[in-house]
Amino acid sequence: MVVTETIVISRDQPSVYAAFADIAGWTRILPDVQTVELLYWDGYNQEFRMTVERPGGPETIRGIRYCRPCSSLELFHPVPPPGVKRMAGQWTFKERAGLTTVVATRTFQLCDDELDGLGAEREAAFAEILRQALRTNLSRFKNALERHAEDHATSPALS
Amino acid sequence: VSAPATESRLFEGRCNESIVVRTSRARAFAALHRVEDWPARLPHVLAIDVLYDDGQYQEFLMDVRSDGGPIRVRSVRNCRLDTFQIEFFQPDPPAFLRHHAGGWQFYATGPDRCMIVAYHMWNLEPDVAAARFPPTDGRSTEQEVESLLRNHSLLALQSWQKILEEAA
Numbered sequence: 001m002v003v004t005e006t007i008v009i010s011r012d013q014p015s016v017y018a019a020f021a022d023i024a025g026w027t028r029i030l031p032d033v034q035t036v037e038l039l040y041w042d043g044y045n046q047e048f049r050m051t052v053e054r055p056g057g058p059e060t061i062r063g064i065r066y067c068r069p070c071s072s073l074e075l076f077h078p079v080p081p082p083g084v085k086r087m088a089g090q091w092t093f094k095e096r097a098g099l100t101t102v103v104a105t106r107t108f109q110l111c112d113d114e115l116d117g118l119g120a121e122r123e124a125a126f127a128e129i130l131r132q133a134l135r136t137n138l139s140r141f142k143n144a145l146e147r148h149a150e151d152h153a154t155s156p157a158l159s
Numbered sequence: 160v161s162a163p164a165t166e167s168r169l170f171e172g173r174c175n176e177s178i179v180v181r182t183s184r185a186r187a188f189a190a191l192h193r194v195e196d197w198p199a200r201l202p203h204v205l206a207i208d209v210l211y212d213d214g215q216y217q218e219f220l221m222d223v224r225s226d227g228g229p230i231r232v233r234s235v236r237n238c239r240l241d242t243f244q245i246e247f248f249q250p251d252p253p254a255f256l257r258h259h260a261g262g263w264q265f266y267a268t269g270p271d272r273c274m275i276v277a278y279h280m281w282n283l284e285p286d287v288a289a290a291r292f293p294p295t296d297g298r299s300t301e302q303e304v305e306s307l308l309r310n311h312s313l314l315a316l317q318s319w320q321k322i323l324e325e326a327a
Contacts, residue, residue: 042258042282043169045248047235064216064235066246078211078218078235086213109213 003127004105005134009142011149013095016102017070019145020091023048029144030137034058043067084126085109102141104134170258172301174309175278178316182323184243184267187275190323191245191263192238194219200322203314205229215239255288255304256281271327275319277312 009016019025023046026033032053039062040047046065051058062079076088089106108130110123180187190200194217197204205222210233212219217236222229236247248260261279268274283304292303 040248040250040258042248042260045235045246045250045258045260047250064218066237074237076213076216078216088213088216 003130006103007138009100011145013100014070016100017093085111170280173280176312177276179274180320180323184265184273187273188265255291257284258282279308
């Protein structure tokens, strides 16, 4: 199943891309991200381990990203979240008139033992949780990026 | 034909080799995609342990025969059937490399002809590389490493040519 969420951020495309690409900086933007360990990074291929706070306790996932400045980030999880067999997706970035549109897409498949006759319902429920998480995270990036721009715009007057 | 421009500018070293094989592009791609079959097909591949494979993305451990004894490498691959490209990187590269990535590209050059391109991209771990491949008269450490990876590409391409054409 595919889940997509979109947001418009009033910052230039390179700045928006850089915030999403800087996986180590996610701890400053997303409060539920506890730690990020960058395992490999050559500027294009990226491997990381991320621990996220969840209602049931901390959850650690490992991710691989392909970073294409400043147009897209492609992602998959060789160690997906519990109960998920496949989790992949991407973020795309497009700027127009100083506004950057970010489209976050995720494709997922639940583990077979999660689908015991209730496949469609469980998939739909998981998709809704994922959609909400994408929406929340995109909003947090937007807030961080736009607040950062405001801070910089006002700082000369304060000095 | 060469490594993708966007990615290759991130690496100080790169090389590519190609070969034309009497087979279809789909068969060539499938043979390089089905990594679990490699030990039965490639004599230098001793074992494959697939850690993840969803059809597009793969992560596996590969035991390879080498002059110094078997070595184990971990490879992460993005296999794009829509563009007939396979990208890979080694998250734990050999000590003389800081980064190592590359890929395979497949081009139909006739009804039953496929050009396979193998490319490598890397950044050296300078001190380790210099100790392992000391400069000699007329050849730098960088050239020695390039020669090693270029030979790997050529050997792999020649092996796949033999396998695919014998099976045809």
